[in-house]
Amino acid sequence: MNHHLKIDHADAINPDPIEILKQEHQRTLQGLATIERTLQYLDSLPSSTALKRCLVEQSRLRDWVNELSQRMLLHFLMEEEALFPVLAEYIGKEDGPIGVMLEEHLKIRSALLNWKRGVNVLCKLTGSARDRVLREVTSVGNQTIAQLRLHMSKEDQILFKICDASLSDEEKKQVTQKLQVIEKNVL
Numbered sequence: 001m002n003h004h005l006k007i008d009h010a011d012a013i014n015p016d017p018i019e020i021l022k023q024e025h026q027r028t029l030q031g032l033a034t035i036e037r038t039l040q041y042l043d044s045l046p047s048s049t050a051l052k053r054c055l056v057e058q059s060r061l062r063d064w065v066n067e068l069s070q071r072m073l074l075h076f077l078m079e080e081e082a083l084f085p086v087l088a089e090y091i092g093k094e095d096g097p098i099g100v101m102l103e104e105h106l107k108i109r110s111a112l113l114n115w116k117r118g119v120n121v122l123c124k125l126t127g128s129a130r131d132r133v134l135r136e137v138t139s140v141g142n143q144t145i146a147q148l149r150l151h152m153s154k155e156d157q158i159l160f161k162i163c164d165a166s167l168s169d170e171e172k173k174q175v176t177q178k179l180q181v182i183e184k185n186v187l
Contacts, residue, residue, distance in 0.1 A: 017175040082178035
């Protein structure tokens with residue numbers, strides 16, 4: 001069974017950059033649901049119950065959180081370097097939707113880093129120390145998931161609609177090319 005949350009833009013049906021980013025959001029939301037179920041499972045287990053299964057789930061959680069973090073950092077980079085500069089020509093960068101998204105990117109980056117650190121510590125612990133860290137990891141994880149969902153909803157419902165209304169087909173093509181270059185260089 002494949003437990004990867006990896007997103008591949010090569011299978012994007014539509015080369016429109018907004019559709020590419022929306023599709024990535026949908027796949028990320030599916031991955032968040034998987035991570036959330038794992039957090040709930042781990043949080044429901046006493047430290048002495050099903051230790052082997054718990055270790056497997058912790059390992060999966062670590063892999064998924066690391067992968068999610070990498071993908072979100074790439075996603076943010078793609079928006080910040082490919083989409084936002086073109087859209088800023090129409091709506092500005094500092095104030096308004098782009099400024100809000102940039103601020104949220106900083107907060108989510110920080111939350112993902114804290115979550116990754118917590119999960120890595122969790123995977124090394126047992127007993128009551130594990131239980132304490134698990135509560136922290138679960139709390140940070142649930143908060144981060146909520147932040148990501150809200151952020152993606154804002155982009156889908158506000159920012160991407162502005163993009164669709166503002167950007168010409170040629171500008172969208174340029175953004176798509178930049179997205180592909182960024183992804184190729186990072187991956």
